[in-house]
Amino acid sequence: MSVRLPSGSPDPAGFTQVILGDYNLDSRPDLFATTSGGALWAFSGYTGATFSAATQISATAWAVRDLVSIGDHNADGEPDLLRRSGSSGNLYVRYGIADSGGGSTIASLSTAAGSLTGVDTTYATGWTETAKPTLHFYGTPDVTGDGILDIWALNSDGSVDVYTGGSAAIGTATKVISTNTTWFAKLALG
Numbered sequence: 001m002s003v004r005l006p007s008g009s010p011d012p013a014g015f016t017q018v019i020l021g022d023y024n025l026d027s028r029p030d031l032f033a034t035t036s037g038g039a040l041w042a043f044s045g046y047t048g049a050t051f052s053a054a055t056q057i058s059a060t061a062w063a064v065r066d067l068v069s070i071g072d073h074n075a076d077g078e079p080d081l082l083r084r085s086g087s088s089g090n091l092y093v094r095y096g097i098a099d100s101g102g103g104s105t106i107a108s109l110s111t112a113a114g115s116l117t118g119v120d121t122t123y124a125t126g127w128t129e130t131a132k133p134t135l136h137f138y139g140t141p142d143v144t145g146d147g148i149l150d151i152w153a154l155n156s157d158g159s160v161d162v163y164t165g166g167s168a169a170i171g172t173a174t175k176v177i178s179t180n181t182t183w184f185a186k187l188a189l190g
Contacts, residue, residue, distance in 0.1 A: 004050040005043060010035050021070025023079045023096065024103035032070055032081075033169045039064030042106060057110045069140075070109075071149040073123070075091040078116075079104045082123060082149075089128030091170065092120035124163075131156055152176075 004165075005012065010033075017034045024030060024044055031043040031051060038060040045052030062087040073093045081094040085108060095116035096104025105114075112120040132153050137170040143150045148165030153173070158180045164171030 002049075003046075006050075006052060006054045009043070009051075009054040010039065010041060017067045019067045019070060021079060022103065023070050023081075023106070023109060024099065024101070025079070026102065030070065032057075032067055034062045034065075035069060040067075042109075055106055057106065068151065070150050073148060073165060075147050076116075079109075081109045082151075083120075083130075084127055086129060089126060089131070090122050091124040091127050093123045094120050122169075127153075 009186070012033075014036045015033045018034055019032050020029045020048050021032065022028065022030055023032075023042065028044075028046045030046070033041050033043070035041070035079060035103040038058075040062040042055045042056040042057055043051035043053065044055070066086065068082040068084055068091065070079050070081055072078060072080055074095055076088075076095075077097040080096050083094070084091050092113060094109055097108035097114075097116050099105040107114045108116060112118065132155065140150055140152055142148060142165070143162065144164050148167060150165050151163045151170065153161050153163060159175055160177035160180075161173035161175050163173045
């Protein structure tokens with residue numbers, strides 16, 4: 001299966017991370033991708049085979065960041081951007097601002113200063129690449145039914161936890177798979 005990107009998009013061979021979410025609440029998936037140079041792009045207007053719009057959100061800031069999820073993390077009805085800092089090991093949430101057309105404005109997800117709170121808010125600590133190996137955790141749909149996305153995480157011992165989402169900070173973890181090194185061969189959870 002292939003998906004077409006609009007002209008002006010970066011070469012998908014250079015994508016280092018991708019996540020799906022619906023930042024504009026049009027009931028169609030939007031794609032967020034980082035490139036090998038550290039750029040972050042958003043692709044919207046999905047029609048089943050093509051994204052109609054590509055927006056470069058940042059040129060280089062994402063070289064030391066991991067994408068986690070796009071979705072409502074504070075239960076205000078607007079999608080937010082959750083990321084991990086490779087330097088601090090913290091999870092940060094960038095709260096989206098409502099767009100008059102629905103969803104969050106791309107500007108509010110582009111920079112911390114443009115977000116609802118004006119800063120990237122610490123959502124969890126201790127999520128270093130050693131503790132939670134890179135590219136093995138992802139935001140998932142709301143499995144608890146509270147309206148906030150939850151997160152599956154692969155731990156350094158091979159065990160898997162699901163963390164409940166919280167409106168101000170990540171919730172508690174429930175171990176769903178005990179120590180098992182075969183999980184390190186998986187590309188992603190979520």
